[in-house]
Amino acid sequence: MLSTPGSARASSDQAAQRPPLLSGEGLPPFEAITPEQVDGAIPALLAELNEELNALEQQLQQHLDAAQEAGGGPAIGWSDLMDPLHHLEERLRWSWGVVSHLHGVCNTPELRQAYQNQQGAVVAFGSRAGQSQPIYRALQQLAAQDLDGTQRRIVEAELRHMRLRGVGLEGPEQEGFNAATAELAKLASDFGNHVLDATNDWSLTLTGEEELDGLPDSLRDLLAQAARDADEQGWRLGLDMPRVLPFLKYSRRRDLRETVYRAQVGRASNGEGNNWPLIERILTLRLEQARRLDYANWAEVSLASKMAGSVAEVEQLLEDLRAAAYPAAERELEELRACARRHGAPEADDLKPWDVSHWAEVLRQESFELNSEALRPWFPLEQVLQGLFGLCQRLFDIRIVATEAGEAPTWHPDVRYFRVLDGASGDPLAAFYLDPYSRPGSKRGGAWMDECLGRSNTRSGEPVLPVAYLICNQSPPLGDTPSLMTFEEVETLFHEFGHGLQHMLTTVERPQAAGISNVEWDAVELPSQFMENWCYDRTTLMGMARHWQTGEPLPEAEYQKLLAARTFMGGSATLRQVHFALTDLRLHSQWTPDCGQSPEQLRRELARTTTVLEPIPEDAFLCAFSHIFAGGYSAGYYSYKWAEVLSADAFSAFEEVGLDDEDQVVATGRRFRDTVLSLGGSRSPAEVFEAFRGRSPSPEALIRHSGLADT
16 A cells, blocks of 8 residues: 555554654654653654664674675675665654754744754764764675665765764764764754844834835735734834845835844844854864864865865856856946936945845836836735646646645644645655745744655555655735735745755655755755746746736736846846855865964955955854854855756756747656656766756856856
8 A cells, every 4th residue: 555645653552652753654743742752752762773773783793794704605785784774764864853843943942942952862873873883884895786876876875974974983083073073063053043043032113104115015014013913013123034135125214224234144143142153163173073084174075975076176166156247246236326326315325235135126126117026916825836836737747736724734824735646647746845934933034945754665665755844934924915925935935846846756766865865965956946947937927927816917018027137136146145155165175263364254355356345344144154054055055056057057958949839848847857856866966967958067058047148
């Protein structure tokens, strides 16, 4: 019997009595998982897993000893090592994954404390498993056998992972490595919590109509709702993206823009939640870890498991982009000054960072007669979802259906659960959760996809279908008005769904290489950035953009304006990403505690050639750079641009056959599904790309899409 996502149940009365956090299979019972249960169940789980790991090591050691005594003997098979190792790791991933997920979307002081209480023990177990000599030697024996391509990639990745986890270290060196690993995990958690707290702790209540000058009705309503939620009169500003970004864009009150901007860029840089000391400590520990592993720096450790071959190769890509983007960004800044002069703005000759977003929006409206806020009514969430699902049916031959409330456990009333079916057979393929709205008090900012369940088999052999978490932070509904999305929020949803598609449509049978597993980090953004391109496709966009009240389609003139404005401020946008990526790379390849400058001084030195408007003295961007200090992007932020080369080139395959040639678009879409979305980590990204495109990737499409071809 096919086990559809969430259908697995405990097989005995004893299993049914286990705490929900230890069920280890199926959809997690989110609402039943409490902080108290985290503190009780995780230690029990780790005790069980240690017993399992000990037993596996003993079996492997006996096998290795017997083979050595016999001068060869029967080789360790895949099912002797990789299958039990996967099931052991999956139990921890499932249980701790639920805790981590809730920590990100339903954060409370109690859950945060429980998470911190158990994190050290979870990290210690990971180090213990990652440094197991019997497992490492068994992997080496397995690597010497006749494996298929997928198996070989998995084994090579496991060996590399164990080497990077310190399996080759001994005695005090390994003890120091493990202590640093545990400290780094805690520092990352503290860093993220400081950013969340700083974001939540700041607010500014506006009380007069004159303070709302320039704000669109949608933002006024959002600020008014925030004030009501806080039992205040007026309009309440905060630093969450749905409030802060449109305020900086539309407010005509320069003094208020400055206040908000300074608060935004100064987050987590002082007081109890000061991240400056954490940054230096994190960078120092990473450098020490790299040297213990015989690497020169942490960037080399990071690149050891990525598509890019060296720090120099990444530096070259970033320099190529910087050289193309910098003159364009300079011209764009001068255009903003000229626009401010035309409007008689006193700041015209002395633009500050809090002016850029505002005057860019004014110039955009003048240049293209395109008002971002005025487009919201054409993008209600439900219609955008139907457009997205229709595109996926068209390209990939899948059908996405919503489930009834209560059919699957959720963690918040706003969360919905969808099933993904094969378009031809109707067979279930996967499922996903969608948590679309911002909740500043409990949900971290940004947008992401994560794994709830991966494609695999249970211990009894029943197939498990993939389930994804898709998390966004878009504008919530207000009263009777549905969630009306900005075009940027539409792009974000398509982006995260691209990640979800790679997770859900995999056909790889080995769980260690299914979906996004074993995909090199700098290639993992390919399907997500690829999907963003479809937001500009006529068939897709015009099919979903309908006024939420009248049902009228988006006027053709507005569509043409969107196309024309696509590369607006493209130089500045590219330069911004280069600044982030190069700062990250240099911090992890050149900075040392005794180099004579702080991490922030290094960043400001880079800013001379990667920004056209100098950061203000109070700019503490690094203190909120969660991607590299609390996420998985350390020495890997460049991955966004690296993968964008792949994604732009992949989309150009559709452009070349003609976006209005339905048969060719469908055929190319099926090929994309059968390669990029299907093969996951079973083959190298270069091989997967070439299987789809028929050649190696070229940066030409990215330069063209970015509007930098003539710079």
